[in-house]
Each structure stands twice: as C-alpha cells, then as structure tokens.
Amino acid sequence: MKRQSKINHKKNEELSQDNSSFPIEISHYLEDNINIIKKMLGNPSDLIIRELTLGNQRKKAAIIYINGLIDNQLVQNNVLKEILSNQTETKTDLLDYLYQKIIAITDISKVKTLDDVSFGILSGNTALYINETDTVLLMGTASGEHRSIEEPQSERLIRGPKAGFIEDINTNISLIRQDIKDPNLRFETHHIGRRSKQKIVVSFIAGIVNMNIVNEVNRRLKSIDTDYAFSSGEVEQWIQDSFLSPFPQIGDTERPDRAIQSLLKGKVVILLEGTPFVLIAPITLVETFHSLEDDNQRWLNGTSLRLLRYLTAFIAIFLPSLYIALVTYHPEMLPAKLIFSIAASREGVPFPAFVEVVIMAITFEILHEAGIRLPKIIGSTIGIVGGLVIGESAVSAGIVSPIMVIITALTAIASFTTPQYSMAISLRLLRFCFMIAAAVFGLYGVILVYIVINIHIVNLKSIGVPYSLPFAPLFIKDWKGLVIRSPLMMLMNRPNYLKVTDKRKRRQTK
C-alpha cells in the first residue's frame, strides 16, 4: 500500500516536469489560430474548418470541429444557419451578440486558452473563432455514436429492470437521475487520463453519505495519473486499499438499480466515461454475496436464496480441499459406507487425491476460460465437450475417480452463484490455497489457512471501511439487512455500519 503510493507520488513529480502545462493564450488573429490548431492536432482529415464572414463589419470567422464527434444537424441549423441569416449591423461586441442572441445552443461557453479549445474540440464541441477576438465560443454539440440501453449481460435478474449502463457517461448519469429526484444527489466530476482526459464522476447523496468517504474517494481519484483508464477496473486498482489482497475491495455493477440502491445505502458510486461498469465503494465481504433478487423477492425467499449463496460460497472454496483432507488424512470423519465406496471408486486411479483434484480443477478453469473467450454460440459447445467428453472419458479411462468428477462439477457450479464476478474469481483462487494446505497438513492446514484469510480480512479495508463489517466490528442491528434479508418492516433504518448521516429509510404509514 505504502509502496504503491510512493510510486504514484514519484510518477506525479516526473510527469509534472516533462509536461508542464501553462495556459497558452489565444492569438489575436484568426489565421494564426487556425494554423495553431491545425498544427496541434496534426492537421487530421476529419478536422473541419468552415471559414465565414460575419455581418457588416466583415469580420472573418471560422467554425472548427471534428467530424463524427458532433451532431451535424445541430451545427448546421442552430449555428451556421443562424449566423449567416442574421447579418445585421451591430455596434456591440460581435461575440457577445452572437452568444446572447444568435446561437441557439444551450450549452455554450467562452474560453480563452488554447488548451481549453483543443480539449473542447476533441470532446466534440464546436469552436467559433472570430478574427481579432481573444475569446472563443465553445458550443456543446457533442454527439458520439453509442449503443442503446440494453439488458445487462452480467448480474442477470429474473425480476428487475432490464436497463443496463452503457459506455456513454451522460446516459449513465441520466439513468441514475431518472430514479432519484432528490436535489441532494450530487455528481462531482474529475478528469483522469493524461491523454484520454476521460470524465470520471463521483456520485453520492449528500445528507446520507458520510462525507469522510466522499472526501477519501475524491482524494484517491485525484492521485491517479495515467495515460488512459481502460475501464473502471483500472480505476478500481488505482484507488483500492490493498493491492496484495485477493479480494475485490470495490464493487462494480452494470445495473443502475444496484448503483441506486448503493447510493441510498450511503455509498459512493463512481462512473467512468467509456465503460458500462460503474464502481461502488465502500463494500464489505458479505455484500458481495448479495443479489438484487433478494430484495425483489419476498423476504422468506430472499433470505433463503441468500443463505443458499453462503452455502455455495462455502462449497466453492472448501469442497475440494475438504475432499483432499478427508480422503488422505482423516477418513475417520466420513462414515464407513461412504469411505468404502470412495475407496472402491479410487481403486486403480494412478494419482494421489491431491494431484487428481488439481488436474480436474485446472481442467475446469481452462474450460471456463475458453468458454468465456469464445463467441457465445461456440461457448456452449465447450461445456458439452468439457463436461461430457472429458469428464466421462477421464473416468472410463480410469484417470480420475467418478466421485472427483462430482466434486469438481459441484464446486464449479457453486462458484457461479456468487453475484459479483470479481469475488467469484477470488474464491476460485482461494480454493487452490486451501487445496495446497489440505495436501500438506490436512484439516489442520485448512483451518490455518482459514485463520490466515480471516486475519487478512480483518486487516483489509475498503476506502477505510473494514471489510469484515458488520461482523467485526459488530453491528448486530445491521445483520437483519446484510446477513439475512428480513421483512421490510424490520428494515426501517439504513444499515448503520457506514455511519450514515440520515438513518431512517422507510416510514410506516398508517
């Protein structure tokens, strides 16, 4: 942790040295300005410069934009047409006149530095230069191509909204705004990416959230210095608390409803331009096993589903290692009949149990990875090839025992029930640690690794909030909403473990 921050710091210094950006004022003459812009952007073919003359003053002017980033209709109808058809005599400053009376675009600003202009043009704004004027009008005409709102591919729900976040950040913000009409909903914008200048928005509800968390998130986001943030995953890795941890310390979601729910719990949601995955911080271990389905269903079903997911997480982590420990160290723990039938099925298998488990587990991981990378249609054949062909023939060839195939399959299926994919990967990784420990020390090793992982968890934090909440420190009142899913009338208050400012969530009406 410390080391990482040191690196960040060092990097910051280096960068500020070779890239010292002091604002360049805009030149007085149009010719110069056009040349500078052309030179700066390398005179690309999609840079459009439309020169024109304005009014009776015969002032030269130019409209500059990048083709493809802007809404052409908008520029033609609301800018060009208006300017050309209003060639009236004006005494006042031409720029002000255009700004106030002519140009029919709401998002318009005056800028004075070249940096702002170039950034504006690259973000899809249209710049209006007027000769002998030091100010440039930047008109918000951005209209990139983006896909429409679809049902999210990850985190499927049976019952729940079918909308998912998309790559466009403004759409994403509006998706959140549409559902929360609270004036306290805040969006704080940063730009990250030295070259990409991506917009990153920290969203929270003032009055609910603990401001310490927001400040910490902002502080960490400001410390990021990178060329380009490929995805929210990269941002997550920049701002997480411990880079040595196998656990995800920041949640991610593609679902607006999950983001909104998190906001209302008093969390911070971080949206990044160019990715449909938004970040949720802070999170705790137990929350990674929550699905929105729990809240959509009635509480008994919700609680049962949640408990089932804890059980499957347990299976996903422990089953192979318990198999190794029980079979090679403590057969006495299993009843005689079961152990005899396992022994009979292992008769003739050439490998020790540990090797057998590792072979099957790695085979499964390979199949899983292949299934994800391949196109969807071929992906399903991987399942058939892997599951049926390899499993079946491995058993009939006598390389693995049938019981091993059952265990691998159960473990694999169990690991898919974890709603947070990043957590599911962590669990798969931990499984191998437990397997090694079980091979060396049996149950003793399993318990020791479990203890060590617990030590790690109690030391781990997500944006300064202990990962082991609400178990330790104990917030027993929050269990009814976080560990199980109690009936709604028992969930009147917001969970308190985030030390929210406004505790009351629902009110009973009579």
Add this chain to the structure above:
Amino acid sequence: MHIQNAPLITLYILSLLLLTGCWDSVELEERAFIYGVAVDLANDSTKNDYQLRLTDQLVVPSGINTTSEGVTNQKAYRNLSKSGDNLFDINNKISKQENRTMFAEHLEVIIFSEEVVMQPDLFKKSLDVFTRTQDMRRGIKVAISKGKANALLEIVPEDVKLPSEYISTLLENQRSAEVSYPLRLGDLNEYLLMELSFVMPYLYILDDESIENDGVAVFNGKKGGIVGILNGTLTKGRNIITGDANSGTISISADDTKFTAELIDNKSKINLVNEKKNNLKFQLEVEVTGIISETADKNNPFTNSEAYEEELVKKISSLIKQTIEKAQNELQTDIFKINVYLRNHHYTLWESIKENWDTGENYFRQSDISVDVDVTIEHSGNTLYNSEKEGG
C-alpha cells in the same frame, strides 16, 4: 520493507512445506480398513501363560462396490490373524502380512470368545489397548461369542457382504427382549473403571449364514471375568427388572390359556427398604405395558383384558423370581444395576459395602428383593373376537 519480502518468504516457506510435507498423508486406496476384530485364546496357551490370537477383518473396497460393471463374486473382506502376548503387538505382527496401512478408526465391532473372558483380568488387560489408542472410537460394539470368535467373522449372510457389518447391525437390532443392548466400548470402559458388574451380548453361530444373538454373558466387575451365561428367557426377566424390555413378547401357553403379548413399554423402580448390611431389603416395582398380538383364549381380550393382565402378572412374577434366584445363587453377581442405584442414592452405605457387594461377603446374595408387578394391556389388536368364540 517486509511487504517487499513477503511474497519471497511465503514462497520459501511454501516450497519448504511442499517439498518436505505430507508426512501423514496416506491415500485412501493405500489404507486397509479394519472393520471387525476377534480375540481368541491361542491354541498353545497354557494355564498360566495366556497367548491371545487376534483376527483382524480388513475391508476390500472393490468387493463391496456392486455398481461397477461385471458382477464379481469377490470377497469383500480379508481376515488376518496372529498370536502373541498383547493385542497391539499382535496387530503389528499382522501388519507384516498386509500391503496397506492398517487403519482402525472405522472399527465397528470387537468380539471376544467366551474363553478369553472367562479368565480373570485377561479381558480387562486386553481391553486397555482399545481405549488407550486414540484411533478407537468409544462407540465400537463389544460382544462375547460362544466358541471361537474368529469363526464369527467368516459368516456372510446373503444380503450383507461384510461379516462385521452383519454382526454390528445384528447387535443393534432390538426387537426381542431376550438380548442385551449393544455394549459400547465407552460404556464398557466406564463399568470396568468403576468395577461394576454388567451383562454383554452373547452371540453364537447358528449355521453357515447366520449368527444368533441370544441371552447375555454376565460379567462380574470385582472378579474381572465372566461368571456365567444367562439364557434368552432369563435375559428377558433381567430386562424386565431393569426396565429395558421395551420390545419383545411374552407368551403364555398353559392348557386353558394360550396367548402372546407384545411388550411396548417397561418401567422399573427399585427402593431400599432397610439398611441392614447383611440383609438388605429391596422393593422392586415393575410396570409392563403390552398389547395382545395373538390369542387362542376363551376370554375376549377387548372386553376382558383384566384376565389377560392377571395371567401376565403371574408369568412375569415367576420369570423375575427365577432370574433373581439365578443371579443371587448361581451367578452371585448383580446384573440388575442395583449397584448403580445404591451408589447414587445411598452413597455412604455403598461406600461401606462396595468391596463386598457381589464378591467375598456378597451382600447382594444375602439381600432380599421383593417384587411388585403391574401389567397394563393397552389394546387388543384390530379384531374384536377370537376364533374360538366364533366357532362356538
């Protein structure tokens, strides 16, 4: 600084453990599961120097598994035996014949032959190994066999593949009042530590495919050996006295009355009436609840259950009297748990007599036990009339 080194250190430790580790790891197919044990006297043992013969029944898992293709008539077990002075040593000798690691945690049943248990203190000594070694469960069942114990481990009924499993389930089956509860090793250990007398299940071979569990062997705690055998009928009497006869039957077949009652509940209570050491008087109250399951009697069991109850009281009383007499005069051993009663309720008296309770002075023999039997017929079955009435 330590974080930078942490992965390296972890790697060192991990490789150290992985390269040197796995001391105790034994693959399942390399284990030989001992499922049953028989202890006999070796043929060459003399009067003063007993040699024991231990037979281990090892499981052959592939023989059990019937799911694999091709029905094999492979034996599911393998019996190995050796003689020697003490059991742990003999077991070690046996392991010389076995290619796999012997593993006793699933041991289900231990059978001692009658002749081993007859010898004073030999039984107690040979049991020590079963309670001391940590891989023995306290739930292992212990039984006595008539004749050679290892012969029992060869009896394979048609439906069970392992003789030990057969014996174990046989001991658990409590549908008759003429057998004792299965004796768990843990309980046995407690009895021996307290030097109490108790009874043990008694098995004998009926034919090639079946063993019968009938009667009990009576163990005298102070003498440290078996003093006699109680046959099935008397075992029933003993069970009724101790309140353990919750199943089984009592049938009466005199000239004029002929019926069978099924026992469904049994309670007993014993009370010390006086505290004269040499003539202790006990009042025994026995309650038996039964149902009429078969009758050829002229009385209608539905309307006239009192007649049946009366017959049963007579029968049970005489059975009890017989049993007490056998215990007091012939076996001279307290098989009715009166010792436990005395220890728990008359501790000071017990402390003064416990050394001579059923040995030496034998206060038990001198005591007087009067019996009060109460029988209730709960119902008389599904039919109203018996066949005789219909005929007449």
Add this chain to the structure above:
Amino acid sequence: MNKLELSYEAIHDRDILIAIPSMAIAIGILYMPRKLAQPTIGLDAVLSILLGGIIIILFTWLTVRLASKFPGQSFITYASKLASKPVAIGITLLFVLHGIFITSFEIRAISNISHLYLFDKTPIEIISFVFLLAVVYAVSGSRAAIFRLNALFLPFIIVAIIALALLSFRFTEINNALPVFQTNLDGYFVTTYRSMLTISGFGVLGYLLFYVPLIKSPTQTSKASIIGVLWVIASHLIVLIITILVFGNIATSNLIFPVIELARDIELPGEFFNRFDSLFFAIWIMAIFNTSAMSFDVAVLALQSLFKKVTKLKIVFILSPIIYFISSLPKNSYETGLSGRVIGYLGLGLSIGVTLLLFLLRMIRGVK
C-alpha cells in the same frame, strides 16, 4: 494511503466483552472436566465452578474498574503514578513474560493435541511453526484487527460448545449426576482453585489492565466485562455438566482430554460426516489461536510502552523466535501440562496481586 478516520479503529466496551471469552477459552477447558471430576463426586464440581467464577468475576470487576479510570493512558503510565516507576516497569516486564509464556504454552499444547489426534508422523516442531506463523501474521496487523478477529471466531466457538452439548445429549445418563453433595470440603477447595485457573484462562484476564485503558470512553466496561466472564463460566458449566452426564464422574477423571473424547463419542446424524471430533478440534484451533494472538499482542503492547522508539514489527520479529524456542522446551505432553499449570498459577497470582496492589494504592493515594 489511508487517512480516513471513521473511528472503526477504536476499541469499545463490546470488544472487551468479546475479548474476554476469546482469551479465556482455550486449552484449559479441554481437560478441565478431568481436573474437576477427580476430587469430586457426581456433578458436585458445578458448585466449584460457580464459586470460582464468582471470585473471578469479582477480580475482573476490580481490574476493569481500576483500568477504566485511566482512559488513554498506557499501563506503565498509570502504574507509575500509583506505585512507582521501577515497580511499574517490573510489573510490565512480568506481564511481558507471562504473555510470552502463555503464547508458547498454547502453541505447544495445540501442537501436542494435534499430534495426538490429527497427525502421527508430522513433527511437532512443524505443527507449532506454522501455527506460530499465523499468530505472527495476526499480531503484525493492527490491534483493532485482532479484536475484530475475536469477534469473527467467537461465534464458531460458542456454536461448537452448543453443538457438543446438543449432539451428545442422547448419550447422557441422568444417573451420572448422582449422588449429590457427597464431596468433602477438601475436594471443593481444590476444585474451586482449579476452576479459577481455567476460568481466568491461566491468568490472561489480567491483560485487561492493558486493554481496558485503550477504550476512549469507558462507560459500560465493567458491565461488559462481567458479561464476558459470565459467558466463560457458562461455557465451562455446559462442558462440565455434559461431560460428566455422558461419561460419569469416574470415566471423566480417567480421560486425558474428556472434551475431545466427548466429541469423539458423537456420531453425527445424517450419515454424511461420521465424527464430530476433527471438526470440533478444528474449531478449537481458532479458540486457541485467539488466546495466543491476544497474549502475544499483550507482550508486544507492554514492550511498546517500555521501548517507545522500537517499531511494532521489530518487537514481533524479536519475540517470535523466543516464543518458538520456549514452546519447544517441554519434552512431552506431561511436561507441557505441568508448565501450563505453573505459568497459570503464577499468572493468576500476578493478575490478582497487581490488581489488588494498584487498587489499594489508588484508594490510599487517591490518584486520578
């Protein structure tokens, strides 16, 4: 990197409540029934536990009451005010020694039992080494994290005790509870003393002198600590009663670890897991881990207060080889048990003595 302070790192009254059973329940309870059954008859040792428990509650209350008067101060600071600086340093060093010895003892004891029940050939040195590694990892983290760890593991321990009681219930014989009140006075006396030893967890409750001042606003601390000790007493009672009801007094006094034997007796219903003992034992490793981590931590805490300039990690790395060395000293399990008793009685004496001394000094001098 982390400057955020949401006051999760502070220690509260509730943490003390959880820490007390976590510290006190360890090896001792595994053989406690034998120790208490030997000189008594039937279930009479229950009285001794109650009596010993009340005494321990009293002393814990005194300890907490004393220590909570000095919030934010280290033990050495307030002890110097009450006694004198040299005395305070001496006492602190004694507690450091006690912490080291208890950690070593617990590590050695768990290795011995693992060796007895889980392993045959694995060397004891390796078993204790890996256990020590885990303890070192825990202690090198933050102190609040160790308290959080207590909170994570304690439910397992409580569930294990309750499961032990429920699952062995069908083996109980009410006759084993009889006869009542036949123990002589001597027997009660000895067992009261012994139960004080295990309830105080070999004197580890004295560590409260160090931990309670860490609480910033100790309002309910006395109450919390009494509830904590009550949990310890309750678990001792449950374990003792169920062990004696199942085995009877005499068999109990003949078993080295009656509680593990009890777990071995249980065969779980449902034919999936056969035996409970390995599971129970595995959970108990957590209990022993908590105790070891806390006693190691108290040694570190005490040393930190003495040598303010030395970093925590340095202290941990210096102490760990010492602890490992001490844990390898006893030759066999008998010597381990003996050393445990000696450390335990000394620790109990130390805790009670120091508490009484400082409490009286405070009353006389009226230091605030």
